[in-house]
Amino acid sequence: MKTVDLMYQTMLAELAQRTMDAAWTADFPSEGRFITMEVKGKRYWYFDMPDGSGGKKRRYVGPADDPEIAQRVEDFKRDKESLRDRRRMVASLTRQGGMVAPDPMSGDIVEALSVAGLFRLRAVLIGTVAFQTYAGLLGVRLPLAAILTGDADIAQDYTISREVEDTLPPILDLLQAVDPTFRPVPHRSGAAASTAFQTKGGYRVQFLTSNRASDDYIDQPAKMPAPGGASSDPLRFLDFLIREPMRTVLLHKSGVPVNVPxxxxxxxxxxxxxxxxxxxxxxxxxxxxxxxxxxxxxxxxxxxxxxxxxxxxxxxxxxxxxxxxxxxxxxxxxxxxxxxxxxxxxxxxxxxxxxxxxxxxxx
Missing domain, CATH: 1.10.110 (Hydrophobic Seed Protein)
Known part of the structure; x- marks a missing residue:
């Protein structure tokens, strides 16, 4: 298996840092402030932002014991990022470095969900779109046939979704901003809730969650607070996959920060x-x-x-x-x-x- 030159692996690490810094700055402007709160015996970071009418909006950030988040909170400041520089880095990594860019549709969808805060809420990109990021994470060249896809799969632990006390805008609105033909897919159980959304051309976005101990939950959509009103399909073995995910960057446009298994x-x-x-x-x-x-x-x-x-x-x-x-x-x-x-x-x-x-x- 051919490896990726160390220079490009180093460039990917730099891009990932810049991309996460830019996302952090966009999510948490300087007029807000960070606080910690205890939820069910665990401490979490939240961000309070003035809402313009004398009140405030509170957003979930992450666990208080996450050292990377703690460091970012400590060093909280507004850093201007060069979008053009990051775009050039992405182009170099995919054209000369042998790393993998997603197809434009997948990239646009993941970008829209990321900007809305999906990965801040600890969702995990899984499936082939996540597999594409391993070329950079592992420093190897992956054959094209193994990375083609026509869908995007998103997973989130059920308990995490309940505990973050934050949510995305309506998921259908986010998807239709990318492609207006997105529609909810009727669930196989006959339930009114949808766990998947599909375009007229057949591109599918599906939401999944870990099964909660009993097979009684299989084939029944789980109502998830965090992903903008979308329900999720409970799957066996999924908790193993999404335990302790990694932060990386999807090589689309100027880089999209994501969590992957x-x-x-x-x-x-x-x-x-x-x-x-x-x-x-x-x-x-x-x-x-x-x-x-x-x-x-x-x-x-x-x-x-x-x-x-x-x-x-x-x-x-x-x-x-x-x-x-x-x-x-x-x-x-x-x-x-x-x-x-x-x-x-x-x-x-x-x-x-x-x-x-x-x-x-x-x-």
Whole structure:
């Protein structure tokens, strides 16, 4: 697998910092102030902004124990950012650096949601649009066939959505500002709530959440306070994927700050989810893409010395119970021969590094 030149990896890190700084400045102008509040025994940062009529509007910022947020609050100031400079950086990273830009539709949608505050409210971009960011995060070149998409998937933990006490503007308004043909998709359960929105051309945006302990919630849309009135589909295994997400930048226009799953978790999750796809029609294509993306990440994580990260994620999934172990084994059996070899290789090395397997073990 070809790697990305260190110069461009460094440039991506700089772009990500500038993009997050610019988003921070836009979200939190100097006339406001930061405060901390306790919610259900946990402390969070909020931002109070005068509303022009003697009152104030309060916005959620993030957990009080997040060191990056704490540092930004401490250093709070207005920094002017050069939009033109960041656009040039994005162009250089995608044209010369070998990193991946989303298709314009995906980029515009994610940008609109990001500007509205979706990722500030700790939502996580998942699916293929998130996978595209791993070229930069891991410093590898990803084949185009594995990164094409016609949809955007957004996930948020149910408890987080309830606790942030903040929300987006109406989600349909945000999407229709990008493409006026966006319409709610009727839910398969017959419920009035929608968890997905689709354009006349077939582009789909779907909202997902972690399943809350019982399968009774599956196939029933969950009412989520944070994403602008959109409900979310509860899915098994999703809590594993979106635990401890990473901040990065989507290479669209001048850069869009997003949260994405940690790459090792993404790889393990794809291995599991591939076994849950139906075996007819376009679901076969989705399953094949799941497996291909997992195989690419096995190789990328191995070559970039992240085998221990993968082994820890895989080990966590195995420890979640028999259904998880069965899905992992079934997913492994569905891999190509090269994919099975790479999975065994990264697990062996990773397990050695975390002390789960002896270095002289022939297995």
């Amino acid at each position: 940690e790459p090792s978790r993404y790889a393990v999750h794809k291995l599991i989810i591939a076994t849950k796809r139906r075996t007819d029609g376009h679901f076969v294509l989705k399953r094949d893409k799941d497996l291909r993306q997992a195989e690419l990440l096995f190789e990328a994580l191995y070559e970039t010395r992240r085998s221990s990260d993968f082994a820890l994620a895989y080990d966590e999934a195995e420890e979640r119970g028999p259904a998880w172990r069965e899905a992992l084994q079934e997913g492994k059996d569905m891999l190509s021969k090269d994919g099975q070899r790479m999975l065994s290789q990264i697990l062996r090395l990773g397990n050695q590094q975390i002390g789960k397997e002896k270095t002289d073990d022939p297995q």
